Amino acid sequence: MQTVQKPLTIALLSGGIDSATATGLAIEAGQEVIGLSFDYGQRHSKELKAASKLAQHFKLREHQTIHIDLAQWGGSSLTDLKQPIPDQGVIPSIIPTTYVPGRNTVFIAIALSFAEARKATQIVLGINAMDYSGYPDCRPDYLDSFQKLANLASKAGREGNAAKLWAPLINWNKTKILEEALRLNIPIHETWSCYSGLNTACGICDSCRIRDEALKKIGRKDLCSERHK
Amino acid sequence: MQTVQKPLTIALLSGGIDSATATGLAIEAGQEVIGLSFDYGQRHSKELKAASKLAQHFKLREHQTIHIDLAQWGGSSLTDLKQPIPDQGVIPSIIPTTYVPGRNTVFIAIALSFAEARKATQIVLGINAMDYSGYPDCRPDYLDSFQKLANLASKAGREGNAAKLWAPLINWNKTKILEEALRLNIPIHETWSCYSGLNTACGICDSCRIRDEALKKIGRKDLCSERHK
Numbered sequence: 318m319q320t321v322q323k324p325l326t327i328a329l330l331s332g333g334i335d336s337a338t339a340t341g342l343a344i345e346a347g348q349e350v351i352g353l354s355f356d357y358g359q360r361h362s363k364e365l366k367a368a369s370k371l372a373q374h375f376k377l378r379e380h381q382t383i384h385i386d387l388a389q390w391g392g393s394s395l396t397d398l399k400q401p402i403p404d405q406g407v408i409p410s411i412i413p414t415t416y417v418p419g420r421n422t423v424f425i426a427i428a429l430s431f432a433e434a435r436k437a438t439q440i441v442l443g444i445n446a447m448d449y450s451g452y453p454d455c456r457p458d459y460l461d462s463f464q465k466l467a468n469l470a471s472k473a474g475r476e477g478n479a480a481k482l483w484a485p486l487i488n489w490n491k492t493k494i495l496e497e498a499l500r501l502n503i504p505i506h507e508t509w510s511c512y513s514g515l516n517t518a519c520g521i522c523d524s525c526r527i528r529d530e531a532l533k534k535i536g537r538k539d540l541c542s543e544r545h546k
Numbered sequence: 547m548q549t550v551q552k553p554l555t556i557a558l559l560s561g562g563i564d565s566a567t568a569t570g571l572a573i574e575a576g577q578e579v580i581g582l583s584f585d586y587g588q589r590h591s592k593e594l595k596a597a598s599k600l601a602q603h604f605k606l607r608e609h610q611t612i613h614i615d616l617a618q619w620g621g622s623s624l625t626d627l628k629q630p631i632p633d634q635g636v637i638p639s640i641i642p643t644t645y646v647p648g649r650n651t652v653f654i655a656i657a658l659s660f661a662e663a664r665k666a667t668q669i670v671l672g673i674n675a676m677d678y679s680g681y682p683d684c685r686p687d688y689l690d691s692f693q694k695l696a697n698l699a700s701k702a703g704r705e706g707n708a709a710k711l712w713a714p715l716i717n718w719n720k721t722k723i724l725e726e727a728l729r730l731n732i733p734i735h736e737t738w739s740c741y742s743g744l745n746t747a748c749g750i751c752d753s754c755r756i757r758d759e760a761l762k763k764i765g766r767k768d769l770c771s772e773r774h775k
Contacts, residue, residue: 384613386612386613422655426648426651433648453698465691469688472682
């Protein structure tokens with residue numbers, strides 16, 4: 318009996334709910350998944366431990382963590398410890414200080430390199446434009462443009478085999494993402510969303526707030542903010 | 547008297563003649579230049595010493611070297627010591643094994659992040675399509691596509707201030723580049739082109755051959771291949 322080889326997907330695994338859900342969807346779709354995480358000098362490096370736990374949960378055959386020091390030149394409250402983390406709620410028309418210059422562009426560029434080396438046909442991203450519409454690099458037009466670049470950028474692309482960028486959550490809000498995460502049996506307690514860099518989730522940063530609001534809506538009690546009461 | 551601040555350019559400085567010439571052109575055009583180099587696991591890491599020497603020659607106010615291990619997953623003879631370096635001459639229709647998957651895409655993505663953090667208005671690249679047309683990521687359509695992505699990718703871009711990608715050598719051959727390098731007083735003896743990873747230039751790899759042919763054409767005697775006779 319011949320073994321049918323599954324198509325290969327690179328999943329950008331941050332340790333948060335979004336990328337975990339995207340990974341779950343790729344596996345559900347019959348893809349073999351390799352995880353890729355980034356140690357980029359983020360203050361909330363605890364998310365990398367969460368990424369490892371999720372890789373184990375999904376039984377990924379490979380999980381690479383790339384070190385790239387985007388904190389080297391500052392420019393974001395996520396990597397610059399001198400800047401406060403915002404907790405005023407996300408205002409969609411304003412780009413928040415947690416925006417790391419070029420972060421997703423660097424991550425996707427590296428994922429494309431990795432995908433080409435591993436002959437992966439797809440890159441799955443947990444990016445969503447709804448809750449974080451303040452981020453310029455989480456929008457559909459940005460991803461479309463990156464796909465065009467990928468088709469021109471690489472040996473595989475010029476041969477018509479560039480990896481496809483797949484962002485299944487792009488138009489979902491956090492409630493929809495959580496519902497899908499539960500359906501896919503993602504261990505939500507193992508994911509990490511908080512920006513603060515503390516040992517337990519702060520419950521007040523934008524990321525905790527959006528997560529908590531969605532958890533409340535679906536009737537969950539395990540809120541980040543509850544841990545500090 | 548008020549000091550007029552020069553516009554800021556990030557120069558991708560590999561240590562070779564091309565990026566040195568591009569840097570010289572940016573300075574000649576009245577730009578203040580910051581250098582950016584990459585330690586990406588290349589076997590010819592000697593080029594990084596050359597990049598430092600060139601940064602000193604140009605008296606750059608800042609020169610950053612980013613560590614990003616593209617050798618981690620192989621895929622190129624430039625980073626994989628098990629693969630031989632080709633010395634059969636460049637055949638434009640074939641992508642050579644020295645092609646590193648996604649290298650320029652990763653480098654330009656990081657340069658865009660750096661440019662945004664430093665509020666630089668331009669990124670100057672030594673990329674040229676003539677001698678290395680086998681590389682998919684050294685062509686004008688690739689750069690045009692990257693500019694479109696940059697305009698959508700970043701906070702600066704969405705505000706109409708994305709750094710401009712400038713590749714002044716894109717349509718020049720090596721002879722023209724060397725003539726310009728000499729006109730700009732670039733210390734050619736400080737540049738490093740060889741792919742082999744040896745202490746002295748091998749004189750036989752594609753990069754040495756293209757360099758030597760151009761040096762011969764302009765009547766220079768300091769050929770890489772002469773060092774081994």
